[in-house]
Amino acid sequence: MAQTTAWTRRHVLSLADFAPHEYDTILQTAASFREVLSRRTKKVPALQGQVVANLFFESSTRTRSSFELAAKRLSADTLNFAPGTSSMTKGETILDTAKTYLAMGANIMVIRHREAGVPGAIAMAMDELQSGVSVLNAGDGQHEHPSQALLDLFTLCSLLDLENPRSEVLQGKKVAIVGDILHSRVARSNIWSLTAAGADVHLAGPPTLLPKLFADLLENKGDRGSLWLHWQLDPALENADFVMTLRLQHERMAQHLLPSLREYHHYFGITRDRLQQCHRDVKVLHPGPVNRGVELSSDLMDDPRLSLISQQVTSGVAVRMALLYLLGSRKTE
């Protein structure tokens, strides 16, 4: 397996304070698991006997399946907490639910919640109990979605150097992130990881979905790529190496933040034509699920020369294996 001597972090909650060597350890470990996944027998016994509890207070088949498969590939046992049929409806607090899974023997908790900060609060409580358990944020409100940004990073770095994906290959690259930046945990996590790798990040979206406060996000953040805000699409796309589109939630219309999906697509939808102004090797990403014809034109999404969407999903399993492996093998030393 990869060399992981440097890994000391117990929880993965946010990428805001991630160090460069941490990104590279994850990329390197994910690359070694990608190799495992190409074998006929795609399992390793790394986490045998350990329990990964998927506590998805906000439901998500896609992300939960990815974590579940990653855990099974590492031979861990998995427990799924389903919000619909849970004792949450019986009035138990979120923290009590987490403590119950701790007492059952969970070693790693993968937590998704619609409120920002819930995984962090659970991690803090687990530490106060000196439990040794690891918490992995699988998306909390509009805060962060670290594993998504890490799989995006792995996808981009692998494209630039398949054999040896490392964050420095993104130095000086221009990445456009387009859409509902305001409500996007995916965007927030990606801003941290991409600028840490030295990429220049250009945010583009309508003013209602991209408030000026983002401009201050990276102030005094040291040796990072730059961050730019655009209320039109063209300056963000111009000569961009990568275009990352974000999912648009239908409730934004009901909240009067957008007039219509059609108008959104007219001004900010990515089409083959619009990509002309990007770098000639430009690739498009989307965290899924896609609203076809809204964030992206349908034909673009299905074009393997332009879309990295499938690679993102595939990277997801390798990156989540890496995260679970690094957190899970930390404790046993």
Place this chain on the structure above:
Amino acid sequence: MAQTTAWTRRHVLSLADFAPHEYDTILQTAASFREVLSRRTKKVPALQGQVVANLFFESSTRTRSSFELAAKRLSADTLNFAPGTSSMTKGETILDTAKTYLAMGANIMVIRHREAGVPGAIAMAMDELQSGVSVLNAGDGQHEHPSQALLDLFTLCSLLDLENPRSEVLQGKKVAIVGDILHSRVARSNIWSLTAAGADVHLAGPPTLLPKLFADLLENKGDRGSLWLHWQLDPALENADFVMTLRLQHERMAQHLLPSLREYHHYFGITRDRLQQCHRDVKVLHPGPVNRGVELSSDLMDDPRLSLISQQVTSGVAVRMALLYLLGSRKTE
């Protein structure tokens, strides 16, 4: 394990074009797995490291459990897609869901959907992507339910020759299929498999649920058993070797296709008395779940000398192991 050199089919979507040797390979393979299931340790490592994704867009605990157990017996990892908590509610297309599971590494997709043709459409898309993934139709609308018909075939052939179940033992047997033929994917798949085995199939049901168009189904279909239509029960039962009853959906009354369950039972319900006119060794089948007292009288259902319902369920695990094994080991050669 069974000799499977002949198996070349990538998907199992319909039995309409199944060749005789394909039926026999499945029967033979299922028989060898039945032997495995009688051992103390009921697992084989055949599909270790492979991923079976159960994409049940239409929910079904019974069929999904059977496929899940079959996959686990073969040491495959399973992923379950649950429609209620899925991203389908977020507007993702069915095909995008399938592509996501493909990108995660699924090797076999077991698909159920309320619309006829969905598994076929997904299989075509997977082939266009040159993915090598196999699709197994677990029931699509009113089209087909191949694994149900194959487990019925295995149940019947095993009854006639336990050691060496093969389709030729059904040659010349009379099988009555009774009930809501029109809406039954189980009936459609069984018509193909039973007539292919040389059995004579007699369909019986009220005219609203058995339109004349079924009479043309087998025209020019070569070396098959014959197909008969009856709007009364008696001619179908007369001297029948097997009586296959179909589940009656309660919504048929709302659709004015049936006056009442009671009247249905009066004219088409199978009772001990009515079986008098069948062959003296007659057996009754039902795909489950049974509406007791509607399709079948309750005492008949519980009589192990007359009912094959338990054997059908048991056969289901062995036959689904055979299908997964044949599809899953195909690719690794």
Place this chain on the structure above:
Amino acid sequence: MAQTTAWTRRHVLSLADFAPHEYDTILQTAASFREVLSRRTKKVPALQGQVVANLFFESSTRTRSSFELAAKRLSADTLNFAPGTSSMTKGETILDTAKTYLAMGANIMVIRHREAGVPGAIAMAMDELQSGVSVLNAGDGQHEHPSQALLDLFTLCSLLDLENPRSEVLQGKKVAIVGDILHSRVARSNIWSLTAAGADVHLAGPPTLLPKLFADLLENKGDRGSLWLHWQLDPALENADFVMTLRLQHERMAQHLLPSLREYHHYFGITRDRLQQCHRDVKVLHPGPVNRGVELSSDLMDDPRLSLISQQVTSGVAVRMALLYLLGSRKTE
């Protein structure tokens, strides 16, 4: 593993007729599994190839997760029956569902149902079929919840003698059970196990939730601890060694059995102050999930010197492993 020569019981449905040696076999076996759970690799191959079907007609994430994890630790395959997506909605009887899982190859059925007696009825039907399958009651209406009482027993006995937990260590101890006794299957099962161990059990609750009929429960029941009824809290708590609180269902107010949660807490809620009158080493239990500030004050619940709630959850996995192991290895001799 533990010495289990004495174990002959096929089903665990109720503790009413449990023999002392049966309690001790379970405690001893659970202690050996607790040792397994403290190892790095927390799995044993004891039930490899066996199938544990969790048939939770009444949903419960907590108890189902505990059984599921116990089964996985023993290397069994698990099948989960989810009531929402089940064929129950299609009109199938409970018994037909159980027979279906039997026919699929289930070796042990863990059954929860809102009606008292359902697991017993299924067990009887399974025996009539000479199936050899074991049924484990995971909570039936207001009848019993044996695995909860057994994990409570294991928690208490382990506290008194960690190395060698056995029921005799509870001889002469005073255990208060406080709350909605009338509707509690947890209370009923605990009355059997605790008095069998020689503990004196003091029930306390408002008259609407603790009818006099409980006074007759243990009449002529031989060599057991005594049973007392109190409509005030203080006499139950006085010098008590353990205080077991019960979950209060919110629907009790709608049923006019209680004026308000606040009044309930005022008269029967357990607080740090109220524990002053207990034995100085008193510990508090609760089967979970807790309504914080109703059955227990929040600070008490979180105080590891007073609360055994986490230990109960941890004991749950070991005790359920013991039950599954004893039932599952019985059949193979």
